Amino acid sequence: MSSIAKIQDFAQECADNIAKIAGLDVSIIDENNIRISGTGFHRQLIGKRVPSGSFFETILKTGKPGMIFDRRENGDKCSNCIFNEQCTELATIGFPIYKNGRSIGVIGFIGFTPTQRKMIVEHSSSLSNFLQNISSLLENKLMLQEINEPEDCLVHEAENYKKPYTFDSIIGTNEKLLAIIKKAKKIADSPSTVLIRGENGTGKEMLAQAIHYNGKRAKQPFISVNCGAIPEQLIESELFGYEGGAFTGANRNGKPGKFELAGSGTIFLDEIGDLPLSVQPKLLRVLQEKCFEKVGGNQLLPVHARVMAATNKNLEKMVKEGRFREDLYYRINVLPFTMIPLRERLNDIPMLLSHFINKYSILLNRQVPEINVWLEQWLMNYDWPGNIRQLENVVEYMINMNESGLLDFDDLPDDMQLEAEKYCNRERGTTSLTELLSQYERNILVKFVPKNAASIEKAEAAKKLNISLATLYRKLEKYELQ
Incomplete structure (x- = not known):
């Protein structure tokens, strides 16, 4: 049995409820192009394969959503379908169903009457967003179903879940996030210094670990140091270690520092913006000369570890204010990444x-x-x-x-x-589908169009939302967001 077919009863229940609220027919196919759920005319086709070359088959193969508003104008999308000439569908919206980033099915709205076609055309964006949510619901249901294991x-x-992070650990299909991962994979084997920026909680250390464990240093240590959590008087000895008797209370045998413990692996300096000015020159020397001295020592020790750093601070502003060394800033900012907020x-x-x-x-x-x-x-x-x-x-x-x-x-x-x-x-x-879609559409507009946005900002928002500027203004007026 194909994966999405495991929740066929749940999928049919969803299709029936959505169809009642929306006034549109609903159809769901699995990864084998078999219709597992349907309403109206498509109910009698459950269990049968969708026509070869159909629009839904194309969505399944590409993993990309699609719309047909008029078969006469968008005939190219149906030209390969063996039932193209006999088809009675006037408008269609389809959205892929994913599992672990792979397309395993399609759910869609179909309009057979002029009234249904008009609804699809006028609410295409909202209906597509709604299908995306239902697609995620089906994915969640399927994953919960499969979790019942011995x-x-x-x-x-x-x-x-306790294993180190890899690129597979970074969950999401956002285009900006995927671009970050693609760039990070390119430099996994590089010895160059990495600076990862972003707000707290965006996954900076996760990305650092993914780079480390995806490269040739994967079998070497990954040592993480929170520069903001160590008292200023201790951080130098924590990073570089100390010789026996270097200061009062020191271990008589001395202690290795994080750079020494990292060996040929990676040392990750989290919250580097909190690194005290007094320690910054010594870190700069490590990056420039690839060596260091322990506290109380006089022997140069080589550095083989790759350095990665992370911060949520505005380092450029700190440099101007004299709170972060400019030369150190340029030394750590060789390969910059910025994690995007949720x-x-x-x-x-x-x-x-x-x-x-x-x-x-x-x-x-x-x-x-x-x-x-x-x-x-x-x-x-x-x-x-x-x-x-x-x-x-x-x-x-x-x-x-x-x-x-x-x-x-x-x-x-x-x-x-x-x-x-x-x-x-x-x-x-x-709550009706119309109310739900209106609420969702309003929330989207609020996020894309700032309060008191200038005309140029609205034009940019319309471009991102793939609608005309006139449509954007009409919707802003509708939801009183002007």
Whole structure:
């Protein structure tokens, strides 16, 4: 049985409910081009293969969503279909269903009447976004279904979560994130210094580990040092070690420092913006001359480790203010990366939720719960000031608190419950698709168009959203966001 077909009953239930609310027919196919769910005319085609060369087959192969508003104008998208001439579909929107980044099915809206076609044309963007959410819901359901494995497999999975990070550990399909990963893979074997910037919780150390464990140093140590967590009077000896009797209270045999312990591996200097000015010249010497002296010593020791650093600080501003050495800044900023905040990759949240739900269900020895689709929708529109780290902590909290087997608003931490209360109190069961799509569309506009945005900013937003400027202004007026 193909993977998406494992949840055929759930998929059909989703299709029936969506069709009732939307007034559009729904169809879902699996990775073998078999229709596993359908409404209206397509219900009688469940279990049968979709026509060769069909639009859905193209979406499945490419993994990219698509739309047809008029078969006469967009006939090229159906030209290879063996039933092209007999087809009665007037408009279609299809979105791929993913699992671990691979397309394993397609879900779509189909319009057979002029009224249905008009609805698809006028609400194409919102309907596509809605299908994306349902696609993520089906992916989550499938992953939860497959997690019911023997206990020894769960132990194996728990051990996997403790392994070092690799590029496969970085979850998401955001284009900017994928570009960062692509660039990082190119320099995995390079000895050059890396500087990773970004807000707290965006995964800077995860990227550093991925670079290390994807390169030729993978079998060597990865030593992480938080420059902001070590007292100024101790950080030099922590980094470079000390000779016996170097200072009062020192071990008589001395102590190796982090650079020495890193050997031919990687030393990761986290929060390098907090490195005291008094230590910065010695680090500069390490980077320039590839050697150092222990505290209290007079012997030069070679440095073989690759240096990576990370910060959430504005180093350029610190240089101007004299709080960070300019020459050190240029020495560490050889291969720069900037991790993007979670609020700029909200569409990755369903994948992250699924990953963290599975992770903490296993680590806490709990039954893997499902998640209320309304809660998931709210989490996708939350601002996440603490980024992925905050999302992970929230999921861990909810898994600890949950008793029903369904993650809901009541499982959120107290501070987030206050923000979600208004949303939670809505009559979720009676909310229409139109209301849901309107709310989602408004939230998207708020994120893309800043308050009191200038004309040039609105033009740029319209370009990113792939709509005309006139359409953008009309929607801003509709939602009173002018």
